[in-house]
Amino acid sequence: MGNVMITVNGRPFECEESLSVEELLGRCSFTYPLIVVRLNGKSVAQEDFSRVMIQDGDKVECIHLVAGG
Amino acid sequence: MENAVQDMKKAHKIIAEFTYEKGQVDRGYTNRTLYVDLSNNRVESRPVTEDMKEKFIGGRGFGLWLLWNGVKDETKWNDPENEVVISAGPIAGITTYPGSGKSLVVTLSPLTNVPVDSNVGGYFGPLLKFAGWDAIEVQGKAKSEVVVFIDGKEGKVTIEEAPEEAINSHILGEQLTEIYADNEEDKRSISVVSAGEGAGHTLLGCLNFSFYDVNRKYVRYKQAGRGGIGTVFRDKKVKAIVVKYPNVKGDSNHPADWKKVADTGVRLHKEIHTYDQHQCKMRTTGTPYLVSIMNDYDLLPVKNFKYGSSPDAMKLAGTVWTPRYRLGKHDGCWYGCTLMCCKTVDDFELKTGPYKGDKVAIDGPEYETIGGVATNCNIFDPDYTLECNFYCDTYGIDTISFGTMLGFLMECWEAGVLDKEKTGGLELTWGNVDAAMELLHQMGAGYGFGKLAGLGIRKLKKHFVEHFGADEHFLNDIGMEAKGLEYSEYVSKESLAQQGGYGLTNKGPQHDEAWLIFMDMVNNQLPTFEDKAEALHYFPMFRTWFGLNGLCKLPWNDIQPGDNKTTDEPHKVPEHVQNYVDLFNGVTGRSINKEDILTMSEGVYNFQRVFNLRMGYGTRKHDAIPYRSMGPVTVEEYESRADRYDRQLKEILGIADPSSKTTEEKISLLRKHREQQYELLIDAVYKRRGWTSDGVPTMETLKRLGIDYPDVVRIVEKHIG
Numbered sequence: 001m002g003n004v005m006i007t008v009n010g011r012p013f014e015c016e017e018s019l020s021v022e023e024l025l026g027r028c029s030f031t032y033p034l035i036v037v038r039l040n041g042k043s044v045a046q047e048d049f050s051r052v053m054i055q056d057g058d059k060v061e062c063i064h065l066v067a068g069g
Numbered sequence: 070m071e072n073a074v075q076d077m078k079k080a081h082k083i084i085a086e087f088t089y090e091k092g093q094v095d096r097g098y099t100n101r102t103l104y105v106d107l108s109n110n111r112v113e114s115r116p117v118t119e120d121m122k123e124k125f126i127g128g129r130g131f132g133l134w135l136l137w138n139g140v141k142d143e144t145k146w147n148d149p150e151n152e153v154v155i156s157a158g159p160i161a162g163i164t165t166y167p168g169s170g171k172s173l174v175v176t177l178s179p180l181t182n183v184p185v186d187s188n189v190g191g192y193f194g195p196l197l198k199f200a201g202w203d204a205i206e207v208q209g210k211a212k213s214e215v216v217v218f219i220d221g222k223e224g225k226v227t228i229e230e231a232p233e234e235a236i237n238s239h240i241l242g243e244q245l246t247e248i249y250a251d252n253e254e255d256k257r258s259i260s261v262v263s264a265g266e267g268a269g270h271t272l273l274g275c276l277n278f279s280f281y282d283v284n285r286k287y288v289r290y291k292q293a294g295r296g297g298i299g300t301v302f303r304d305k306k307v308k309a310i311v312v313k314y315p316n317v318k319g320d321s322n323h324p325a326d327w328k329k330v331a332d333t334g335v336r337l338h339k340e341i342h343t344y345d346q347h348q349c350k351m352r353t354t355g356t357p358y359l360v361s362i363m364n365d366y367d368l369l370p371v372k373n374f375k376y377g378s379s380p381d382a383m384k385l386a387g388t389v390w391t392p393r394y395r396l397g398k399h400d401g402c403w404y405g406c407t408l409m410c411c412k413t414v415d416d417f418e419l420k421t422g423p424y425k426g427d428k429v430a431i432d433g434p435e436y437e438t439i440g441g442v443a444t445n446c447n448i449f450d451p452d453y454t455l456e457c458n459f460y461c462d463t464y465g466i467d468t469i470s471f472g473t474m475l476g477f478l479m480e481c482w483e484a485g486v487l488d489k490e491k492t493g494g495l496e497l498t499w500g501n502v503d504a505a506m507e508l509l510h511q512m513g514a515g516y517g518f519g520k521l522a523g524l525g526i527r528k529l530k531k532h533f534v535e536h537f538g539a540d541e542h543f544l545n546d547i548g549m550e551a552k553g554l555e556y557s558e559y560v561s562k563e564s565l566a567q568q569g570g571y572g573l574t575n576k577g578p579q580h581d582e583a584w585l586i587f588m589d590m591v592n593n594q595l596p597t598f599e600d601k602a603e604a605l606h607y608f609p610m611f612r613t614w615f616g617l618n619g620l621c622k623l624p625w626n627d628i629q630p631g632d633n634k635t636t637d638e639p640h641k642v643p644e645h646v647q648n649y650v651d652l653f654n655g656v657t658g659r660s661i662n663k664e665d666i667l668t669m670s671e672g673v674y675n676f677q678r679v680f681n682l683r684m685g686y687g688t689r690k691h692d693a694i695p696y697r698s699m700g701p702v703t704v705e706e707y708e709s710r711a712d713r714y715d716r717q718l719k720e721i722l723g724i725a726d727p728s729s730k731t732t733e734e735k736i737s738l739l740r741k742h743r744e745q746q747y748e749l750l751i752d753a754v755y756k757r758r759g760w761t762s763d764g765v766p767t768m769e770t771l772k773r774l775g776i777d778y779p780d781v782v783r784i785v786e787k788h789i790g
Contacts, residue, residue: 009591009592009593010593010596011593029365029366030365030591031361031362031365032362032365032366032587033347033348033349034348034349034629036634036639043634043635061592062591062592063592063594063634063639063640064587064588064591064592065626065629065633065634065639065640065642066584066587066588066626066640
């Protein structure tokens with residue numbers, strides 16, 4: 001099975017296999033608690049992060065809801 | 070203690086007394102300010118005009134306006150006419166909306182020579198207002214140590230010689246609370262503003278604002294940290310400013326529409342109760358929750374901002390602090406704050422310094438303190454962090470400037486700029502907690518190498534070049550200061566927008582104007598210069614507004630409504646923006662909308678920019694930043710993130726084979742690109758803000774904002790011809 005190419009926040013991202021949303025967040029070290037994930041433009045509920053799988057060619061947005069330190 | 074305190078009180082000599090009608094707050098304002106001239110022992114009441122309220126709102130705006138009228142073009146920080154102005158703002162003092170008790174302090178900074186504003190919790194600002202004053206303006210210099218006492222119960226202001234009290238805050242606050250409170254219950258009516266010995270011996274002085282914790286039965290402190298305000302305070306020989314006002318009530322601010330104000334608060338309290346435990350955990354962890362997150366995103370300063378993470382960072386993560394806190398019923402720095410971020414560690418036994426062996430309570434540590442005094446110096450020791458936090462506070466030394474300055478010194482040691490001979494024996498190696506504490510004690514008492522270190526990074530660079538033969542370019546690259554102020558604790562290398570968020574500020578690199586790293590670096594929401602410029606317009610203006618009104622920033626976006634993610638602009642937290650509109654209208658009776666928030670701030674922000682021009686600064690060259698905040702300075706720094714930087718050379722600069730180049734060559738190529746990007750960013754931001762290419766507000770901008778006063782126009786005309 002070949003590598004999976006996706007985009008994360010508009011940037012190319014390559015992984016060896018399909019990842020769940022939860023696995024992707026872990027791989028990117030996206031640990032901030034206020035993150036909205038959109039898969040191909042559709043929101044993914046937080047409770048589905050471990051179930052929803054990301055496929056080759058998918059566009060993932062991991063929007064960190066913060067604008068202030 | 071009681072007898073000793075009574076003896077101290079007896080030693081007070083009243084040298085000026087001023088009585089006033091107590092009056093009543095009306096729609097968030099008392100409509101007068103208190104002027105204190107220490108040189109001539111003069112106290113007077115001054116009116117607040119409608120124009121002041123319209124253009125400057127309150128808080129930071131009032132501070133800047135009063136300071137502008139108090140100083141001359143050539144005034145220096147330690148001239149008698151420099152002032153310390155404290156003002157809360159119209160919303161401050163309500164008890165129904167979290168984070169509504171902030172004071173804003175303004176002065177000419179000894180670090181930057183331009184106005185600095187610093188926000189702080191504690192009870193002083195609201196109590197000052199309820200005592201009858203929208204602001205206090207302290208000018209002149211006392212001949213001997215004085216306390217200024219504002220008695221809102223009796224309607225009296227006194228300047229009192231106070232020879233016997235301590236100067237360091239953790240003792241002085243307790244002494245003065247005891248002296249001026251009628252009894253135990255009355256202690257909550259007292260708030261003390263003080264500095265400390267270190268504030269007088271360094272240029273990094275902060276102010277401590279007290280509040281009495283009725284559950285724990287001791288005095289606690291919040292700090293107006295940035296820019297050396299405590300240094301000005303001590304230069305005036307002020308030991309403390311004390312306000313007393315009993316009987317704070319929910320409607321003491323006398324809002325125009327009480328129900329609107331109360332209803333707005335109820336919604337936020339519910340959000341906090343429901344979501345905080347799943348979001349930022351402010352109620353249990355406070356701001357240290359950020360340590361592990363910043364580490365994960367390579368944003369936590371390590372070794373003088375060389376790196377953004379460390380494998381040891383978890384030793385200082387939020388999970389380490391929560392068990393050490395004594396969580397109380399009320400951990401807010403003003404009544405009614407259910408976000409309750411201010412934490413305290415009790416019964417901490419000090420291991421060093423003049424109070425060695427004492428058991429003390431320590432407010433904090435905040436994220437910025439941990440990032441500064443600890444990780445930035447490659448220290449990962451919680452006990453040291455607490456000890457350093459305590460002594461910085463009681464000495465009246467800003468933990469951010471201290472930490473950033475100490476990281477700079479440690480890198481200077483590593484680079485061979487410093488050695489034991491030059492430091493008087495201090496081994497300022499990375500991670501050396503003993504040397505760090507010894508340096509702090511020297512700064513507190515004003516001797517040895519600590520006396521030199523207390524000048525701050527900008528003056529240290531000059532000294533090291535002139536006296537130690539150091540390489541000026543290297544020090545300018547690694548010295549994390551801009552405009553003379555030390556950086557706050559976020560690594561901005563990979564976010565051009567945040568480089569602007571630090572560099573394009575009025576007072577210097579403090580993140581309270583804009584924190585754009587996630588939007589820019591992580592979310593990739595600001596791809597163009599115009600996008601970045603828009604963010605560097607919107608957020609600094611929006612956040613300035615908190616300081617005009619006496620509000621804390623945290624309840625804006627460190628707690629978010631459950632449906633915020635479904636809104637069009639979740640990063641702005643639209644529901645909370647509407648809350649602020651409702652609060653302002655509910656308190657003042659005015660009728661503003663969310664766009665007005667930006668315009669109100671713009672007026673004050675541009676006025677402050679012109680104030681910088683007036684003092685001889687405020688143009689493009691003063692918005693320069695050190696290269697360390699833009700990219701890797703040293704070979705080891707580049708090579709620690711070589712994959713990242715090599716990829717950027719390929720993808721952005723089109724260098725097909727970076728491996729064919731030396732690291733020095735790659736650093737140079739990357740630097741040229743990043744410095745060009747910063748200049749292009751400046752162009753875009755100035756244009757968006759209505760400034761010339763030299764960073765001067767245009768006449769059209771002044772007129773649009775209604776701040777085209779003759780004195781303001783005079784300053785601007787000098788720059789635009």
